Amino acid sequence: MKNDANDAVSLRDVTKRFGAVRAVDGLSLDIPVGQTVALLGPNGAGKSTTIGLLLGLLAPGSGTVRVFGDSPENAIRSGRLAAMPQEGGLVPRTTVGELVGFVSGTYRSPLPLDEVMATAGLEGLAGRRMERLSGGQAQRVRFALALAGDPDLILLDEPTAALDVRARREFWESMRAFAARGKTILFSTHYLEEADEYADRVVVIDRGRIAADGTSREIKRLVALSTVSVTATGDAASLERLPGVVSAEVRGGRAHLRTRDADATVVALAAAGAVRDLEVVPAALEDAFIALTELTEPVPGPASALTETGVEA
């Protein structure tokens, strides 16, 4: 039997229903201490429900939920678990320094204030009033409030949903500083690029179940196809027999090979002396995500549409 006290998060066969809807459907997930994990999934996949269960805001219908081997309630009480709200939580007419200082003072062993401000990227903003903060700055203040008690695990439900690209990048720089201190982060996101860039591990969730779990590289390799292009030296039918190749097309004097294993395909092309003007376009996480979440029947509920950078409502 696994000793889940070694993991920051341990979900075992967890199910949560809302009437006829199985929001979380037999989910098992262990997150070791120090990992940054993205929970990626389309609308209604069960991401918020999973986070709600981990915070003890929702009780599982069946299965067990453990945070550092303990109940979510105890993990929060001991200060090891914190969450960051997506909105609200900021008191008007106070300054950043006053609010963060006040919240810090409510903890028994808070993180030193200057460290909180530095990790959240708020240096120079201590005197700024809440009303005058940009969306990105406000989100970093919420992050500072979550950090104040020096938690070991932070749960973030779509932390950058309301931020523009630049604010998102700045937010993730703050998060990196937190992760660099050996802390564990679990965040949900619709943005594939965020999962790709900032998570050590991507857990794709769909209809309350895990559809894939691994590094973004592993997930891409699992289901998405890379494209290898070379100056054509053979016909499509012979190229389709190369290792890894799923389909081949010859047009404009170039062969375009869709492959599950670009390395193997390139090696075979090289062995055949056919690697002139080689170009390899790696698989995108977006392709993998579409493939994974299209494997099963669509769910009734909010429609989801893919944008260039992610999945939006």
Ligand SMILES: Nc1ncnc2c1ncn2[C@@H]1O[C@H](COP(=O)(O)OP(=O)(O)OP(=O)(O)O)[C@@H](O)[C@H]1O
């Ligand atoms: N309190 C509730 N009552 C009834 N149904 C609910 C409730 N909370 C969630 N659901 C349903 O459970 C399913 C999972 O919802 P959840 O909010 O966990 O998904 P999500 O992945 O966070 O989606 P989104 O990305 O849209 O926030 C959905 O079908 C949703 O409609």
